[in-house]
Amino acid sequence: MTDERIVQVTEALKHVVDPDRQRDVVGAKMVRDISVDGTTISLTVALSSPDSPHRAQIEQGIRTALGNLEWPTDIELSWTAEVSANTGFGQEGQTIPGVKNTIAIASGKGGVGKSTVAANLTVALRELGTKVGLLDGDIYGPNIPGMLGVNGRPVLENDKIQPLAGFGVPVMSMGFLTDPGQAVIWRGPMIAQALRQLVHDVAWGELDYLVVDLPPGTGDAPLSLSQLLPLSGAVIVSTPQDVALQDVRRGIAMFETLRVPVLGVIENMSYFVSPDTGARFEIFDHGGAKRAAEELGVPFLGEIPLDPEIRIAADNGQPVTSRGKDDPVARPYYEAASLIGSEVARLNAAKPDPLPVL
Ligand SMILES: Nc1ncnc2c1ncn2[C@@H]1O[C@H](COP(=O)(O)OP(=O)(O)O)[C@@H](O)[C@H]1O
Ligand SMILES: [Mg+2]
Structure with missing residues (x-):
């Protein structure tokens, strides 16, 4: 019965x-x-x-x-x-062992809040119960250690760099290998070598998602790193004004050339609500990223207001998403994290099953 x-x-x-x-x-x-x-x-x-x-x-x-x-x-x-794996990379050396999906956080230029988004999305995905790591790929401005309050020197074990941990997340950054405030002068071949090590010589362990804070823009460094990574997709962070949106278009074009799906666009510093009067100011204009996403046919992942709490939390190494998904300041990052996870799942499901290993 x-x-x-x-x-x-x-x-x-x-x-x-x-x-x-x-x-x-x-x-x-x-x-x-x-x-x-x-x-x-x-x-x-x-x-x-x-x-x-x-x-x-x-x-x-x-x-x-x-x-x-x-x-x-x-x-x-x-x-x-149960997060699905990106099986789109068949060739050896292209995948990162144990890592199901790699997600790049990109921006058309610096200062738009890319690293803050990367740190907050990572902690949000972790709080939602997935296994996630964070690679600070911005070798010119490695800000991730400070944003997660992680410091120290990674050690080598069995020829692999052991990432440090913050908020239960394995983290790797060039910032761990250089002294704070020290300017690292990178020349072409050194950049490629350093990036390759950050991607392939780190013991990431088993991860649902590896989030990568890319160097800003569409120059050599973000391009080389994107080519080294088995990317499930890229998230583009922008501020709302017109000039920033031209950079969004360039960013999307770069990923299209690389055949990397754009998982969506986030509008950061979208508006400011005055804490005393509740009046809303659209300092950098508003809604431009959404329009650009619609026009270019990529998902829109939401708006994050300009909020001093976000900056203070990041400066203190305590990203706002560590407060949990019900915190109103953290909420938009969680909404973006859900949409990104869903888009990755959709793209993975649309891929053919990998060929059996003979
Ligand atoms: N939504 C936001 N509200 C307030 N400050 C923000 C916001 N997003 C980022 N910031 C701050 O702006 C500055 C630049 O952000 P950052 O993430 O370092 O940008 P990027 O990595 O694109 O250069 C940092 O001081 C950060 O704390
Ligand atoms: Mg940054």
Whole structure:
């Protein structure tokens, strides 16, 4: 009887589609541990990204499908996330062992808040329960150590650089290898060598996401690093004014040339709300990044206001997202993190399965 009901439940769930994978939840192996006790159906759904923006839709679909069964049902749903891996890189040397997805945080120019976004997204993804690492690829301005309050010298073990840890996240930065305030003068071949080491000689361990703070702009350093990385995609951070948006277009063009998907555009320093009067000021204009994203056909990941709390938290090595997802200042970073996770899952699902190793 029970077994028969489990079969009926499974059949019914084949009508529920996961928007990320564009497959039914049974076929996509997202449904776990179905049990039926009398009229109570319990099951676990493994979403393909943390805090998936599609969760409510999937839940609705499941409740409708199971509500159509010929017997009365109580439904007990549990949720988990199982991040899919980017299998698009078949050649050896292109992948980073153990790392499922690599996400670049890019900007058309410096000072737009790229590193702050990278640090906050990383901590948000970690708080949402995924395994995430952070590579500070900005060899000219390695600000990540300060933003996460991590310092020290990484050690070598078995020929691999052991990353340092902050907020439960493995972190690697050139900033750990140079003295604070010291200007590092990089010449072409040294840059390539240093970047290669940062990518391939670090013991990252098992990661769902490796977030990379790219050097700003579309010059040699961001280009070389993007080519070294097995990127699932790139996030572009911009401020709203017109001149910045021209840089967004250049950034998108660079990733298109590299055949790296653009996961979306974030508008940083989007507006300022005066704490005493509540009046809203659009210091750098507003909404430009959204328009540019629409025009260029890439996702828009949201607006982050200009807020002194964000700057102070970053200066103190305590990114606002470490306060959790219900904190109002942290909230937009969490929303962007969910959308990025979902877009990565969608792109991974659209890739063919890797060829079996013979
Ligand atoms: N939304 C924001 N509100 C207030 N200050 C911000 C915001 N985003 C970034 N900042 C601050 O702006 C400065 C530049 O940000 P940073 O992340 O270092 O930019 P980038 O990496 O693009 O050069 C930093 O002092 C940072 O704390
Ligand atoms: Mg920076």
